[in-house]
Amino acid sequence: xxxxxxxxxxxxxxxxxxxxxxxxxxxxxxxxxxxxxxxxxxxxxxxxxxxxxxxxxxxxxxxxxxxxxxxxxxxxxxxxxxxxxxxxxxxxxxxxxxxxxxxxxxxxxxxxxxxxxxxxxxxxxxxxxxxxxxxxxxxxxxxxxxxxxxxxxxxxxxxxxxxxxxxxxxxxxxxxxxxxxxxxxxxxxxxxxxxxxxxxxxxxxxxxxxxxxxxxxxxxxxxxxxxxxxxxxxxxxxxxxxxxxxxxxxxxxxxxxxxxxxxxxxxxxxxxxxxxxxxxxxxxxxxxxxxxxxxxxxxxxxxxxxxxxxxxxxxxxxxxxxxxxxxxxxxxxxxxxxxxxxxxxxxxxxxxxxxxxxxxxxxxxxxxxxxxxxxxxxxxxxxxxxxxxxxxxxxxxxxxxxxxxxxxxxxxxxxxxxxxxxxxxxxxxxxxxxxxxxxxxxxxxxxxxxxxxxxxxxxxxxxxxxxxxxxxxxxxxxxxxxxxxxxxxxxxxxxxxxx
Amino acid sequence: xxxxxxxxxxxxxxxxxxxxxxxxxxxxxxxxxxxxxxxxxxxxxxxxxxxxxxxxxxxxxxxxxxxxxxxxxxxxxxxxxxxxxxxxxxxxxxxxxxxxxxxxxxxxxxxxxxxxxxxxxxxxxxxxxxx
Numbered sequence: 001x002x003x004x005x006x007x008x009x010x011x012x013x014x015x016x017x018x019x020x021x022x023x024x025x026x027x028x029x030x031x032x033x034x035x036x037x038x039x040x041x042x043x044x045x046x047x048x049x050x051x052x053x054x055x056x057x058x059x060x061x062x063x064x065x066x067x068x069x070x071x072x073x074x075x076x077x078x079x080x081x082x083x084x085x086x087x088x089x090x091x092x093x094x095x096x097x098x099x100x101x102x103x104x105x106x107x108x109x110x111x112x113x114x115x116x117x118x119x120x121x122x123x124x125x126x127x128x129x130x131x132x133x134x135x136x137x138x139x140x141x142x143x144x145x146x147x148x149x150x151x152x153x154x155x156x157x158x159x160x161x162x163x164x165x166x167x168x169x170x171x172x173x174x175x176x177x178x179x180x181x182x183x184x185x186x187x188x189x190x191x192x193x194x195x196x197x198x199x200x201x202x203x204x205x206x207x208x209x210x211x212x213x214x215x216x217x218x219x220x221x222x223x224x225x226x227x228x229x230x231x232x233x234x235x236x237x238x239x240x241x242x243x244x245x246x247x248x249x250x251x252x253x254x255x256x257x258x259x260x261x262x263x264x265x266x267x268x269x270x271x272x273x274x275x276x277x278x279x280x281x282x283x284x285x286x287x288x289x290x291x292x293x294x295x296x297x298x299x300x301x302x303x304x305x306x307x308x309x310x311x312x313x314x315x316x317x318x319x320x321x322x323x324x325x326x327x328x329x330x331x332x333x334x335x336x337x338x339x340x341x342x343x344x345x346x347x348x349x350x351x352x353x354x355x356x357x358x359x360x361x362x363x364x365x366x367x368x369x370x371x372x373x374x375x376x377x378x379x380x381x382x383x384x385x386x387x388x389x390x391x392x393x394x395x396x397x398x399x400x401x402x403x404x405x406x407x408x409x410x411x412x413x414x415x416x417x418x419x420x421x422x423x424x425x426x427x428x429x430x431x432x433x434x435x436x437x438x439x440x441x442x443x444x445x446x447x448x449x450x451x452x453x454x455x456x457x458x459x460x461x462x463x464x465x466x467x468x469x470x471x472x473x474x475x476x477x478x479x480x481x482x483x484x485x486x487x488x489x490x491x492x493x494x495x496x497x498x499x
Numbered sequence: 500x501x502x503x504x505x506x507x508x509x510x511x512x513x514x515x516x517x518x519x520x521x522x523x524x525x526x527x528x529x530x531x532x533x534x535x536x537x538x539x540x541x542x543x544x545x546x547x548x549x550x551x552x553x554x555x556x557x558x559x560x561x562x563x564x565x566x567x568x569x570x571x572x573x574x575x576x577x578x579x580x581x582x583x584x585x586x587x588x589x590x591x592x593x594x595x596x597x598x599x600x601x602x603x604x605x606x607x608x609x610x611x612x613x614x615x616x617x618x619x620x621x622x623x624x625x626x627x628x629x630x
Contacts, residue, residue: 275555278584278605283513285606290517293610295524308513 014108021075028068035061086110158232158253161239166191166207169248178225178232178253202234202251209236210249220256230257272440276319276454280312287312322455326439329462336379336467340491343374343383343408343417350387351406357392362400365391368407374417377491382463389456390421390484397482398425410490416470420485427478436474437461464488502528503620506547508538508564509582510556518551521609522616535559539567542574549600549616549623554583565597578619582607 038057042049086109149170152159158175162168167188176183181194192203201221209217217236222229232253241247287305296302328334351367358365376383387406394404402424409418428436428443435441440454464470464486476482505527507518512533519529530545532538535552536559542550550568554561561581568574579597584605593599600619603612 275584279511282582282584282605282607283511283517286514286517286521286609289608289610290521295521295609301520305517308516312513 021072024068024071024075028065028072031061031064031068035065082109086113155252157255158251160191160206160251160253161248162191162206162210162251163248164210164246166203166210168194175253178223202253205234206236206249206251209251210238210246213238213246221253230255231260232256269439272454273323276440277316280316280319283312284309284316319455322459326455326459326462329459329466334467336382338377338379340375340377340496341380341383343376343419343488344369346380346384347387347406347408347419350384350391354388354391354395358395358404361395361398363395363398364403366403366405368405370408370410370417372410372412373490374408374410375491375496376417376488377495378468378488379463382467383488386460386463386486387419389460393456393484394421394423394425394482398423402481415490416487417490418485418487420483422481422483424481427480427482428474428476429478430476433474433476437472460486502526503549504528504530504545504547505616506530506532506538506541506545506550506552508532508535508550508552508556508561510534510553514553514582517609518612521613525613527616535561535564535567538564539571539574542568542577543571546573547577549578549580549619551580551582551612551616554581562593562597565593565599569597576623578623580612580615580619582612 035058038053038061042053090113152161152170153172155172156174158178159170159172160168160175161170167190168186169188171181171183171186173183179195186194191206192200195203201219202223205217205219205221215238219234219236220231221234222231224230233256234251234253236249236251238246239248239250287309290296291302291305296305325334347367351365355365391404391406398404404424405420405422407420407422409420410416411418432443436443437457437460439458441458461472464472468488470486470488472484472486474482474484503526505522507515507522507529508531509515509518510533515531515533519531522529530541530547532541534556538550538552539559541547550564552561552564559567561583565579565581568577568579578600580601580603581599582603582605594602600622601615603615
């Protein structure tokens with residue numbers, strides 16, 4: 001940038017013309033002076049002498065003076081004309097390009113002005129460039145600001161930015177939705193005015209964080225939203241200015257309701273598993289201690305103790321197997337060996353194995369086979385497990401003398417096979433039906449009826465729905481009986497051809 | 500001196516069976532129940548000297564049983580030993596509030612249970628003598 005500006009040196013023409021004007025003026029003045037002296041000197045002298053003065057000196061002096069005055073007048077008029085045209089040019093044009101006028105001084109003045117305006121036009125160009133740079137910078141800055149806003153708006157977590165007076169500077173849509181306030185109209189208003197969820201815990205936390213000047217602060221806060229309690233992990237970070245003073249805070253609120261639920265479910269699951277594992281262990285431990293301590297005298301009781309220990313060990317093993325299988329299916333680690341097989345064959349195999357149990361309780365089992373092709377593409381071990389589980393549950397909860405019916409239907413239109421197991425058992429209250437497939441859930445009124453881990457039906461659900469994309473269903477009426485069933489897609493022609 | 504009567508409450512029949520044998524071998528009379536509701540009825544009718552109950556049972560849990568026992572004039576002073584298979588967080592609070600003599604966690608040793616029963620009965624006898 002140019003700082004020293006427009007120092008013009010008087011040009012050679014200007015100096016020459018000054019000298020010229022001075023010289024002419026001096027000559028005119030000199031001539032008039034000589035004429036005056038001559039007039040004064042020859043006053044009263046002889047006629048010849050005076051005539052000689054008037055004849056030679058006076059005309060010469062007057063001639064020189066007249067010539068000088070004429071030249072000065074001509075020069076003055078020319079100068080005035082030049083100045084006038086310059087003034088007109090300057091008035092009409094910010095950056096005149098003054099052409100030579102013939103007058104050396106005017107030309108020189110014109111050159112100076114041209115030079116001046118030449119410098120000015122450079123300055124103007126520079127300023128214009130700076131303005132353009134600034135405009136670009138402003139545009140970039142505005143774009144950055146918009147980008148930052150867009151980023152904050154796109155964050156799923158609620159984000160609230162406040163200034164050093166706890167007034168709202170910025171908030172995203174998630175925050176507006178969470179605390180039910182209008183983002184635009186709430187700008188520059190104290191946050192306490194429009195946020196009152198969580199009994200002002202959040203607003204207090206913002207204020208404390210700002211006053212405490214700690215870089216980050218974290219707090220879990222419960223908010224009542226849509227008639228439900230939701231837990232948020234609030235992280236408040238202080239914003240510092242160039243003087244290291246806190247000029248506001250940024251609060252990010254992350255919904256951790258689901259995480260909390262999962263964590264609680266995990267804790268409950270571990271607690272439930274430990275309870276379920278410890279129950280058979282307690283029997284094994286107590287019975288073996290009694291045997292070791294010689295508390296059992298007769299052989300018959302001793303034998304009975306051994307069989308209890310064995311049965312409880314089996315129960316423990318079954319429980320561990322069930323937990324592992326559910327876990328494997330849930331995590332997708334289980335190896336599934338699918339092949340096309342008839343459901344009727346699988347059902348008949350399981351019926352053979354379980355009929356003995358039913359006969360012990362004097363329960364009649366009948367089966368109805370479909371008249372059409374019922375091949376499904378399944379892991380036969382897993383589906384056998386499902387069938388035996390549903391049948392053994394039916395036997396467990398059906399009183400002696402009752403009956404169980406297992407039916408297979410084929411829906412050609414929907415391309416699926418449906419198996420139902422209907423018993424004349426104790427039934428399940430309607431309020432508990434939705435929970436029967438939950439892990440460790442046992443129908444409270446039926447718990448005394450039979451022992452169980454509460455994992456069997458959950459495993460059935462995982463096998464049918466997760467592994468085979470089927471559907472599991474239940475209907476029940478207390479005192480009348482229950483129907484548990486599942487639907488599986490029929491094996492497709494392509495699958496059958498590949499075998 | 501008449502045999503001390505113990506009410507054993509557990510929905511696990513094997514546990515009731517083994518505890519009963521241990522106690523009978525040591526001169527106790529044993530009565531049993533499968534859940535809290537049945538146990539409360541039995542406690543009122545049979546007036547046992549001590550109750551051994553499981554924590555988690557259908558119909559009425561062990562804690563609900565003890566709460567009910569403590570509210571009833573006939574049963575409020577009966578010592579209770581609780582068996583639990585859970586990591587029991589409120590153990591101390593419940594122990595104090597419901598005057599539970601001992602918490603034994605499953606798997607438990609029948610010998611330890613017998614010792615706890617004897618201790619609880621001894622404590623009860625001391626209190627009765629002082630009274």
